[in-house]
Amino acid sequence: MHPMLNIAIRAARKAGNHIAKSLENTDKIESVQKGTNDFVTNIDKEAEALIIDTIKNSYPDHSIVAEESGLMEGKDSDVQWIIDPLDGTNNFVRGIPHFSVSIAVRIKGKTEVACVYDPMINELFTAQRGAGAQLNNARMRVKQLKDLQGTVLATGFPFKQKQHSESYFKIMSALFVECADFRRTGSAALDLCYLAAGRVDGYFELGLKPWDMAAGELIAREAGAIVTDFAGGTDYMKSGNVVASSARGVKSMLKHIRENGNEAMMK
Ligand code: IPD
Ligand code: CA
Ligand code: CA
Numbered sequence: 001m002h003p004m005l006n007i008a009i010r011a012a013r014k015a016g017n018h019i020a021k022s023l024e025n026t027d028k029i030e031s032v033q034k035g036t037n038d039f040v041t042n043i044d045k046e047a048e049a050l051i052i053d054t055i056k057n058s059y060p061d062h063s064i065v066a067e068e069s070g071l072m073e074g075k076d077s078d079v080q081w082i083i084d085p086l087d088g089t090n091n092f093v094r095g096i097p098h099f100s101v102s103i104a105v106r107i108k109g110k111t112e113v114a115c116v117y118d119p120m121i122n123e124l125f126t127a128q129r130g131a132g133a134q135l136n137n138a139r140m141r142v143k144q145l146k147d148l149q150g151t152v153l154a155t156g157f158p159f160k161q162k163q164h165s166e167s168y169f170k171i172m173s174a175l176f177v178e179c180a181d182f183r184r185t186g187s188a189a190l191d192l193c194y195l196a197a198g199r200v201d202g203y204f205e206l207g208l209k210p211w212d213m214a215a216g217e218l219i220a221r222e223a224g225a226i227v228t229d230f231a232g233g234t235d236y237m238k239s240g241n242v243v244a245s246s247a248r249g250v251k252s253m254l255k256h257i258r259e260n261g262n263e264a265m266m267k
Contacts, residue, residue: 002128004059005113008081008103009124011054015047015085015101016119022046023095031093037159039089044068048085051103055081067211080106084211087116088187097121102189104214114215116189125193125219133196133222142224143198145249148178151201153253154191155184161207168206170260175253192216195244196223202245202253206230206265210237217242226250230257231266239267 022029022043030042048068055064061075066083081103086092088099097120104114116125125140127133133140145151153175158164176182183200185191189212191203196219203220214237217227227244229236232254236242243253258266 011051012117020119082214087189091186114218127219127222154200154203156205167262174256188212206241208240
């Protein structure tokens with residue numbers, strides 16, 4: 001195993017176990033609003049500190065981008081760890097047991113290793129570039145679709161960008177005619193991993209941040225998914241707008257996105 005994946009897993013398990021444990025004593029969870037409909041808790045921050053500590057112990061020179069701490073430039077700017085210590089904070093603060101820890105390592109701009117950990121059901125999703133994706137060490141493969149008939153698609157609502165809600169729900173409406181159903185689970189990282197595991201057939205969301213998707217994206221791609229932005233290009237890490245499925249699934253989803261989305265989304 002890639003040594004950095006080893007450290008990523010160690011860090012994700014430490015943080016995940018801390019988060020899961022904290023749900024046993026909800027009085028100690030303090031939540032503050034950091035943006036429009038956007039919350040952070042002391043547990044997000046504690047989990048992030050545990051991850052950063054674990055990375056720094058083995059790789060003191062690497063750079064780190066973490067959701068709550070921002071960019072920490074190290075001596076080595078070629079290697080960058082991208083961390084979401086708690087993806088699914090809104091679920092977490094409500095006691096809904098669906099959230100994850102997401103850690104990816106990018107080397108010279110390419111994601112090399114990734115792990116997403118769901119501490120509530122002890123599921124560990126991992127990937128190494130060129131070596132496939134695993135759930136608890138078992139190989140995962142994306143389901144190959146003919147079209148959207150009978151599919152279940154995961155998505156996230158644009159709750160931080162409500163200016164896009166009209167176009168977004170037009171897209172949903174058009175997709176709903178073709179697919180079987182939707183899931184809005186509340187953790188983008190797990191949505192991408194569930195796609196990799198064949199639990200859902202496609203996923204799209206807009207306005208994501210790099211830490212929401214960096215690890216899930218590699219895991220989905222290594223399981224055979226195609227990942228694009230809303231224009232069918234590869235700029236999703238920049239725009240935050242992402243579509244993922246098998247090749248034909250992406251093609252069908254993009255058609256509805258193009259026909260119903262607004263211009264500002266098309267990147
Ligand atoms: C959020 C989750 C959610 C997605 C949001 C993200 P957070 O991350 O991934 O599923 O819809 O766009 O911001 O804030 O819980 O880390
Ligand atoms: Ca997130
Ligand atoms: Ca988060």
